[in-house]
Each structure stands twice: as C-alpha cells, then as structure tokens.
Amino acid sequence: MHDLRIRVRGQVQGVGFRPFVWQIAREAGAAGEVLNDPEGVLIHIRLAVPDTFLAALRDRAPPLARIDAIEISEHQFDFPPQDFLISASRGRGSETRVTPDAATCPSCAAEIRDPLERRFGYAFTNCTHCGPRFTILTGLPYDRGQTTMARFPLCSDCRAEYDDPADRRFHAQPVACPACGPRLWLEEAGAEIPGNPIDLAVSRLEAGQILAVKGLGGFHLACDARSGDAISELRRRKRRPAKPLAVMATLEMIARHSRLSPAEVSLLSDPAAPIVLLTKAGEPLPDRLAPGLGVIGWMLPYTPLHHLLIDAFGGPLVMTSGNLSGEPQVIGNEEARQKLSGFADAFLMHDRDIARRLDDSVERVCPSGPMVLRRGRGRVPGTLPLPAGFESTQQILAFGGQMKSAICLVKNGQAMLSHHLGDLDDALTQEEYGKALADCAALFDHDPTIGACDLHPDYVSTREAERSGMPLVRVQHHHAHLASCLGDALWPMNGGPVAGIILDGTGYGSDGTVWGGEVLLGDYRGFERIAHLRPAPLPGGDAANVEPWRNAVMRLDQAGLADWGGEIFPSRSLETIRAAAAAGFNAPLSSSAGRLFDAVAALLGLYPDRQSYEGEAAMRLEAMADEAAPPLPFGAELGVIEPAPMIAAVFHGLRDGVPPERLAGGFQSGLACAFAGVAREAVVSGRARAVALSGGCFQNPVLLGAVLAELKGISVLVHARVPANDGGLAFGQALIAAAESN
Template sequence: MDQALRIRVRGQVQGVGFRPFVWALARRLDLRGWVLNDAGGVLIAAEGAALEAFIEGLRLEAPPLARVDAIEVTPLGPEDLPEGFEIIASAGGAVRTRVTPDAATCPACLAEIRDPAARRAGYAFTNCTHCGPRFSILKHLPYDRAQTTMAGFTLCAACGAEYADPADRRFHAQPIACPACGPRLWFEQGGVEIAGDALSLAVAALAKGQILAIKGLGGFHLACDARSETAVALLRARKRRPSKPFALMGRLEMIRASCALSDAEAARLQNAAAPILLLARHSDTLAPAIAPGQNTLGWMLPYTPLHHLLIDGFDAPLVMTSGNLSGEPQVIGNDEARLKLAAFADGFLMHDRDIARRLDDSVERITPHGPMVLRHARGRAPSTHPMPPGFEDAPQVLAMGGQMKAAFCLTREGEALLSHHLGDLEDPLTWEEYEKALTDYTALFDHAPALVVVDAHEGFRATQAGRALGLPLRAVYHHHAHLAACLGEHLWPRDGGRVAAIILDGLGLGPDGTIWGGELLLADYAGFERIAWLEPAPLPGGDLAQREPWRNALMRLDAAGLGAVADRLFAEAPRALVRQAVAAGINAPRSSSAGRLFDAVAAVLGLCPARISHEAEAAMALEAQACRAGRAPPYPIGDGAQIATAPLFQGICADLAAGRSVAEIAARFHVTLAESLAARARDLIAQGAAEAVVLAGGCFQNALLLDCTLRALAGHRVMAHQSLPANDGSLAFGQALVALATPA
C-alpha cells in the first residue's frame, strides 16, 4: 500500500507560484492528493510510491522567488483523497507565513511586453507568479487577489483562463491583468488628463527637459533626463536639494557607459529585488549635478514594465528620485501627488492601481568584502531572519528601533521580521507612517507581543510610543543593540562567548548619561563593558552640531591647542558665542561620536558647507576624497582607554601647512581611526577576553573605513553587516536579541 503524508512547507511560499509547482511535481511523480495555501504557508496531502523524491523536489526545484525554510512531515490519517492531484481553495487561520517582497519584471514578461503580437504588448502592468507587485498591494493574509488592491479589477475571460490553469505561469498570480481588465495608465498636466498615448507623451516631456512625477510600485518618483545639467539643476532647485546624490535608472549598457561594473554588481542589479546599487563612476557622460563631488553613482535597472517601457521609449538614462517634499515620506496616492508634487513636476504619469504601503527603493553596494545594505526597503522587505541558536523558543517580542532610519522588528517562532525603512521620526509625517506601519504589520502578521523593547534614550519617539503600549518593557542601550544585530545576522549563538565590538555611528545614549558613538565594547548578547572610546567633545548647540560641521571642528581644534587655526578657517562663523555657550555648559552635551569626528575633519579640510543639507554629507565628501589617494600612513593618536584626538588634529593641520593634498589627509584619517580601534580589539583577542570582532554602526557603511578596519584585523574572525544595514535600520533586531538574553 502506498504511503500517505501530510506535508507542511514554511517560508516564502505564497505568491511565488509554489502551488502550481507542487501540482506539476506531484503529477510528474504520479501522486494523488491536494495542495493549498493557508496562514501557515503551503499545506500538502499526498499519497504514492514516490513521496521521498517528491519531498526532495520540494527543496531542490522550488520556483525562483520561493524560499523554503522548513518542510514538516507527518503521517496522514484516513482521508478521502482525489484520484489525481488538485489545487484547492486557500484556508484561513493564524498567520504564520511570510509575505513575498515585490519582484522585478521577469524575462518572460519583459519579452511579452516587447512582442508586438502579444496580448500584453506595451502593457505597463504585466506580471506573473515570478514577478510583479506583492507587499506593496497586499492588505491582508492569506495572499489572494481579494486581499490586495487588485480586488476591484475583475478578470476578463482570457486572464481568468490563465489564472485558473495550473500549467500557466500566471496561475493564481494575484496582480494578473491585461489592457482589457487591468489598471490603466494616463498622462496629465495641471490636473487634467491629456489625450494620447501616455508613455509617448511622457517621453516627449522628458525630451523637452521637463520633470515628471511617475507612479511606481511603492510610491512616486521624480524623473528627468540624466544627461541634461539644466534639467537636473532645475530639479535640485525645485526640490531644494542642493547636493544629496540623485538615483539613476537605465539599462545595463547605459550603466556601463558611466560606471565600472563587476560581475557581482551586475548580478546584484539584476536580482529580483532590483535595488539601487552604488557604483564607481569612470566617466562624465551624465550631468555633473547628479552627485556633486562623489566617486559613485546610485543606479538601478527598470524594475516594472512601466519603467522598462519608459526607458525603451526615451532610450537614455533617467534621474529617478523619491517623489516627496524634503524630509517627508514618499507620496503614494494620486490626489496626494497632485497636491504635494505640483510644484516640482511639469507632468504626471499616473495609474489607478492603489499602493497599499509606502516602500522606498532599497540601496546597496558591493565592497571587496561582500555586499552591504544601506537601506532595507522595496524588494527586500518584509524579510525574515532566523533567530540565532539559543533564541529559537523565545516569546513574541516587539522591538521599536531608534529615531533615525527607523524600522521595527517582530519576533516569533524562531524568526525575526524586520520592517521596511521608515525614515527619521523627527518628521511628523514620517512618525505618522511609522505608527501606520506598526499597526499594519501587527495585524498583517497576527502578532501579539509579550514584551516591548525600546532604546534607552527617553527622547526618542519610538521609545515613548513603546512605553505607552502598557506591555512589559525593556530598555536597551543603543550601541549594545548595534553589536547584537550584527551578532544575530551572523547567527552567533546565545552562549557563543564575548566579542570585541567596534561601534562607530552618529549618536546613542550610554549608561553614563553621555552621547556615545566611537566605542570599543567587550560584549555578548546579555551585557557589555566599555573598553575604549574616542575622547568626548562638546556638541555646541546640540542638534545644530549635526547640521553645522564647523562647530565640531571648532571644539576639536580648540582642544588640540589650535584655536588660531579655527579662527582662520571659520572666520565668518559665530565662534565667540559658541565658545561662551560651551564654557557655560549651555546646550553642549559631550559626545564620543565618530560621526561628528568625521564632520570635524571634513570641515577642517574645507569639504563641506557651513550648514549641510543632508545627513552624512560631510562624511561622504571625506570618503570620496580619501578614495582618490592611495594607501597612507596613520597619524599619531592617543593611547589608553580614552583615545585622545588632539594628536590627530595637530597632524592634520601640520599636513595642511606642508601642502599635502586633501585626498591624502582624508585617507590618513580613515587609516588612523581604523587602526587605533582595531589594535585595541586585537589586544582583547590576544588576551583571550574576546572570541571575535564585530564592526557595526552607520559609519561602517563607509566602504573605505570598513576596508581599512578589516585590513587592520587580518587573521582574526570579524563579523560585519552584509544582509542588514549597519546603521539604525537593523537596530530593532539587536534590541530584541538583547532583551531576550538579559534577565528581567
């Protein structure tokens, strides 16, 4: 008698063509039974002689977007199974499956929209089970059409036949559509739809140097001709964005015309997530105003049929930057776009498929040491990460994250679900989006936390909101969360021993009540000890010190006995008032922040304006200059637990006086910072106090700093972020791990 089994498949198995794959595999192996989607993933009942080969096929032959995390097999009791193998209706229940991120257009759909004889020729909303919108259109689980923003589009007979045919790649593709029954595209100006082909009208407007607002997957973009300095300068002026680099979109051959592109980078660009990828530029074929002073450009490939058709029609690269007012979340609604983007855009390329949630483009880069995620968003979120050994049976936890680059984390059943990037919570609309997303994720994933975890900084909005939930609560120090997030990404066991953690970022509250940001910690998930730190300096004006780098430079130069140099470099700044306020202890908290140290060095070298227009502007300019120099020797720097910075600034000023190039000085600074902390980390390992080294915090998104630090740690086990952001985007994951490892 044939064996009969009930098979549960967990992972990313809904909305990816998994059921038709199971159906085809079972029919090939002559099995009888059924398969369905439910809130736990995919459930299968199967009977036949080839069940062992069937289970092996589930793992090895899964569809391209699928991710199989677990296959659970139990004997099947008495049950009437069909004579053949069937796909049956989805079932409800408690939500335990994951949601598939939005996926870039697959080759089959791309060929179809470019085929004049195809039914979907030129159709901007073509998709199948291997590509298209997922998370951006989903309202509820399980993932069925009625639970998405496609519910209002009734399938025509042709699409209905494809949708119902298990042998078709569109079987149960929930966003399935065609020109006869799906969303439509139009072009409008001044709130009025313009008659004619929408794409042709958009291409003509771009060719005239106009700026367009284009509705995409997770929100609107602002687009213009990337070759036109006039158009790019106009976009900068309208958006009041003087220097922050713009993202670009184009085909691979367009990217290769301006940037060096390795095989690994080309593969990353063509990944289903289709991120923005930072690439080394090698020519000046594009408008200089796209990324002033930078050695890299942020490129992405077209990732929807609409983008492909637009690039095909325009046949040149486009600037493709977030459609939003400065500091606000990306616009997603048509009426919202008309209201907020009218001052920026000369025309609107619109459609009538609603966006369920805002999703910025993911941003990544490939370094000599592997991939790096700078922004975890569209195409990557929502993603689940396994909890490290020792945390598998942890209760459900909600970790609220930090204030900047906010993201929260839900843990359950041995997995952590990290939200998409939400932004800076100081902005009221971003805070509103954070609250909406928290409600959204909690309902979507049926999450009921037993514990809430917050940053120890009482002034953070996410901390205040976490405390207001009225649940058992744990506060975690910022830099402890950073190192735990990196440990967790690398699946470091709960009892894996202590590590030497170099944590470099902008700011985070320390247990001594001061603002940390340049630390070497000896730590594990449960606790930490501060071993070494950058000499603290006042932050004159508090938050102003983050926006006006000269303030940090003034403090560092004064402390190094170089006040006269500061007077010469910053002659127009209100130095006397700042010095008086600091002497009186007025709004000048002391900080060991590595981020502010970068700002100070950049200001001394004249690489940033008196007031920067975006976070990390000064540090990015410093990295760009340093990359233009070769290997450089470090400056002398202080010994001991507190790393004195006076020798560093004395060396920098001596080099300036001697006529050394800004690039060489910038390179020497990077090496100095890396080697000073790496030497102390090496000592901890040599003493047997630490098992490995962790590198975390937003400063390690600087690829040169990462490279210098890894070189200084050669021969030792080092963990640095690769799949999660080193910045505060992964902070919530670390918060959850620390709270779970720390006794109440």
C-alpha cells in the same frame, strides 16, 4: 506506496509554490493535494519514491520561494486519492511570511515587447514570478480580494490563465491585461492628455521637463539624467541642493557610466531591484547628480511601466522620491496632485492604488560583500532567521530609534524588520510610524508580550513604546548596534563575547553622555565599554550635527591648535561657542566618530559651513580619500582613543602642502588602526571570540576595508542584510529583549 504529510515553511505563498508542487507530483505519478494554510504550504501525498519528490521540492522551488523548513510525517487518508489536486486555502491568520514585491521577470519583460502578445506594451503585466505583492496587500490571506486589484474583475482570458495550474499565472493575484486591468495615462494640470501615455511622457522628458511617475511604493520625480539643466531645475524646485539623486537605466546604459563588478551586476539584477551605489567611470554624467561623490545610485527598471519608459526614452532617467522635503513619499493620485504639482510639469498616472509606502532599497557591494543600507521595496516584508538559541523566543516588538526609524517584529523564530520609515522629527513621518505599527500587527497576526526600545527618553519611538503598556526592555543605542550585527551574522545566543567596534553619529550613552565611537566587549545579554574616542563638546547641540566647523573648532582646541581655528574659520564666532562649551551650556560631550569625520572634513575645506543633508561631509571625505595614504597617528591611553595627534598631523600636512586626498585617506586608515588595535587585543587576549563592526560609519567602504585589513587573521562579523546604521537598531533591540527573556 508511502502516505506522507509534508509541511513547507517559509516564503511559499504567492510565489507559484502550489502549481510547482502539482507539477512535480504529477511527474512522480503521485496522488493527493496541496494547499495554503496559515503556517505555509501543506501537502498530503501518496507516492512510490519519496526521495525523488523531496529532492525536487528542495532543489527546484520557484525563483521567489524561500524555504525555511520541510517537515515530514506519516499521513492517513480518509479515502484513497485518485489524482493530485490544488485544494482551496484553509484557516485564518498569519504564521507564514508575505512575499516582497519583485521586479519584472524575463518572461513578462519579453511579452510587453512582443507585438504578437496580447500584453504588448501593457504597463501592468506580471505573473507568479514577479510583480507587486506587499505594496498592494490590504489583508490576509493573500488573494485578489485582499489586494488593491480587487476592483478589477478578471476577463475570460486572464481567468483561464489564473485557473490553470500549468500556466505561470496560476493564482497570480495581480494578473491583468489591457481588457480588464489598471490603465495608464498622462495628465497636466489635472486633465488627461489624449494619446499614448509613454510617448507623451518621453516627449516631455526629452524637452527637459520633470515628470511625477507613479511606481510600486510611491511616486518618483523623473528627468533626463544626462541633462545638467533638467537636474538643476529639479534640485531648485525640490530645494535639494546636493543630496544624491538615484538613476534608473538598463544594464547596458549603466555600464557606460559606472564601474561594474560581477557582484554588482548580480545585486542590480536581484528580484528586489535595489538602488546600488556604483563607482563613477566611463562616460561622465552631470556632477549635479551626486555632487562631490565618487558614486551614483543606480537601479534597473523593475516594473513594466519603467521598462517601457526607459525603452522609449533611450537613456538613463533620474528617479528620486516624490515627496516634500523631509516628508514621506507620496502614494495617492490626489495626494500627488496636491503635493507634487510645484515640482512636476506632468504626471504619469495609473489607477491601481498603492496600499503602503515603500521607498526603494539602497545597497552596495563593500569589501565584505553586499550590504543593505536601506531596507525597502523588494526586501520588505522578507524575514530574517534568528540565530541558534533563539528558537523559543516569544513574540516581541522593537520600536527602533529616532533617525532612519524602523520597527522589528519577532515571531516563530523569525524577525520581520520593517521598511525605512524616515526620521521621526517630522510630524507626518510620526504618523506613518504609527500606521506601520498597526499595519504590521494586523498583517502578521502579531501579539507581542515584550517591547524593546532605546534608552533615550525623548525619542518618539521610546514614547510610543511607553504608550504600548507592554513590559519594556530599554536598550542602550550602541549595544543595539552590536546585537544587530551579531544577529545579522547568525552569531549564536551562547556564542560568547565579541569586541564590537561601533562607529556612528550619536547615541544616548549609559553614562548620560553622547556616544558614537566605542569598542564594546559583550554579547546579546550585556556589554562593557572598553574603549572610546576622547569626548568633545557638541557646541549648539543639534547645530553641531549640521555645521562641521563647530566640531573642527572643538577638536583643534583639544589639540592645542586654537589659533588655527581663527585662521580657517575667520567669519565664525569662535569665542561664543568656546564659552558655551566651557560652561557646558547646550554643548554635550560626545565620543561620536561621525562628528570627528565632520571635523576633519571641515579642516580639509569640505562643508566648513553647513551640510545640506545628513552625512554629506563624511561622504565627501570618503570620496576624496587616497586609500593608499599611510595612517595618521592617534593616541591611546586607559581606554581612551585620542584624535589630537591626528588633528595635529592634518594641520602640519596642510602647512607642508600634503594633498588633502592623502590626509583624508590617512585619517580614515588611522582611525581604523586605532580601533582595530583595541579589538584585536581583546581577541588575542582571549576576552573576545570575534570582532563585530556596526554603526553608520561602516557603510563607508574606505573605512570598512581599512578595518578589515587591520583585523586580518581575526574572525570579523559584518552587516549584510540588516543596515549598519540606525535602520538596524530595532533588530538589535529585539534580540537583546529575547536574550533577556530566555
């Protein structure tokens, strides 16, 4: 017989791991115990054939488990064990990870649809393989008393399931049923409406009304996705004229309106149940869902409530965040009544509290594979392994950027990149950001000794870092993008330099100018800027970020086509912004690729006036592009990539009747050629070992595909689990701080 101590590290608590161990131990005829402690799962076991047990431990783990390591050593029992037991948790603190919320599993989905089951039609059905985790957690260790389910005592039937190791609800902390758990109701004007809440909600949706629906991480605003009138009314009430709206539906419904690949089906069906951007195809839905775009964001129902609602409605539903414009998503019942009453005709409510706000994750399948665009529900607080060389990294807190803010905690060779917190220009988002810092520190028992932040002195996140009192590593914005991509691809700390193509909106450059279109040669420890777009003024400063015509005029002037600006923007005061740019008054120089996208979009007639949301013009340009168009020319000299020849080609193309779609595609492929050429030369010459692609522009699959095609035969690192946009900055900052401290 062999007496062993087995330590299992990773995402192994709250996922049914102990009953799984109990089951395979009984199959092996073993004796001993399994328990949770602050480091994960601990097994003390006496058995005859260890290899069989260990193979089962690795290969048959529960669906939500993520094993990082299995450590085995000899063990000495005080007394010979007679049976195999699940013992009580021991110790305090958090050295292991918290499991993200998981979409309803097939077994629970079948239960709520089976009239013979006691949970038939019950909107809060779950088990160890699915249901809420992070959104109901109030403290550690993860047990019912430390969740918002604490106020719902288990009935005798649920208690029997909870206590039975052979039951899939063994120690499922949110377990409940109609007799003992949360309840659902529909209300109007603060008054509950008698009747079946799902049926009542469906009748209002069918009548074209807008409902506020309480989900896992906050409220959604829902309406019929097939009704142009309902969508228009939702946009009018929310003052959201064009920003895309997410849609929830079954897989069969989605297939009627979208082009679906096996990879996209797999992504939709993941336990995280993210919003997935899918190409429009088949039966058309109202263009008002995503005006001018070629994709719609779809998600499957991910709670029993959503399953019941979609089943009863029989069609796709808009499910967009319930919030005032620019503010965080609403999570409380009273908060919803106060803030969403001007949007919603009725409220589908329940009485299980939401412990923390979590927006839906947004993802897409790109030419490089699946890519996370926004980390949220289902992905957070899942951790990211650190690359080789970072094993001994001390605890670090990275504060992220200003836009798409997120924080990152490093501990025990893992990084916890937080959920999307929003843009820190908004006061309420700043408040949420502060709460997230405190919340994550408490939940993960995090005591950092080093902080990392952006170089920009006026970022709210930078000021927060300075208030922390920790020693700070100040990281250049685009270096953080580069390191974020390296870390996502698990590039080793000593893996050597790479050529990083960094294309985004704007970031504070080390030379005091605004960067956004660079080729960096470097690694985690440092970088050299070896090429960049020719800078152009941003007349009006922040105004140039929302008014594409301003960028178009500056690029026309640089191309010697100033007269054309007057022709296509006749109502604009061009001389005023030209004078400001010439004087350097509120017109910082910028190499931003994002603003170049805006300029070309304006020249092609897309949003020449004002964008209603960030990236609108660039997304329309992506949707317009003919991907087969030949590249438009860019110049290059002494590390400066010159867009003037491309601007001139757009001018002549429009004069000669070339379709705008061809010019949109030619611009993006030309941009790809220009930057990929510099990066390829760095690899071929031996200065770089690979190419890394980062920055928000690489969420555009047209551009990404064109760059990958130009770099064929070269090792290319791309984002997958970490957003390429500013939502990934904190991860890169943390890695750079770790590299500096090693």
